[in-house]
Amino acid sequence: MMIPIIDLQDALTLGEPRSAQVAREMRAAAMASGFFYVRHHGVDAAQVDAQFALARELLDLPLAARERLAMHLSPSMRGFELMGAQTLDQEARPDLKESFYCGMAYAPDHPYVQAGYQTYGHNQWPAEVPRAPAQCEAYIQAMLGLSRRLMQLMALSLGLPETWFDPTSDSPMVTLRMICYPAHPEGADDRTFGAGAHTDWGAITILAQDSHGGLEVQTPEGHWVPATPIPGCFVVNLGDMIPRWTNGLYHSNPHRVRNLHSGGAPRYSIPFFYEPDYLARIEAVPGTVPDGEVPRYAPCTAGEHLVEMYRRSYALKPHGEEATA
Ligand SMILES: O=C(O)CCC(=O)C(=O)O
């Protein structure tokens, strides 16, 4: 299986001429591994390059500075993830990566911030990098625009009106993550990963990766294939909310990372996780449950689903109590 490249030229806004063709290609990719590349996605290469420069600066800060802003100090899971904090594959060792999480700058009086919903509000910014808040917000807005357009094309791919999912995106849960993977240790065992095998939890992930490679995707047949970096392209993959929304028609496949091919250099990647509104109800959309069958998944809200997944992989107690690991 090859991960297909979908060209978004002339499909980037509502009603553009290639939208139906792109939707067909998206449907095929979504029914296979749920992974595809996007080309001509409308995001300036210079903006992506600048985001990598920022990622290096943030993740190169001294450990003490990163510890002061560790993500478990933030009720909304933002700030620095330190080495070994996350175990994405419960059968494997803790992930060999460090990262920085931030989210959209919702106003303090936004009802979801007031309600204390996880992922809303309270970024933790290091004073050492004063440009970080504005630069990350601009990158988030670019990724959010692309995510909303991909959701429109997905609606089209499901035979729904293009704007079907728009109402689920009023106050989206979005997370920008900048990750640094050290070189894979020599002689490491087969339970050692930069990121252990996992599926993503949200709706859509848009990943920028540097030139080293290391991301592997599991095919529907169970093989692992590399998602080789392609200049000018993002890797897009579907998260677990999409099978819930499509009654299993579209897939969110496992993927993992090993930084094996960088010649000893660290690998940087920048995934952006798009998830709908915290209160959006995730249930099978029309046309996805065959007549006479019951839906495969119980309906849930996007927020419930996401909070549970954070809890599992960071070994958190429910209700945002203190971390145990
Ligand atoms: O670093 C990568 O290439 C992928 C990261 C990833 O899968 C994740 O953060 O969910």
Ligand SMILES: [Fe+2]
């Ligand atoms: Fe992932």
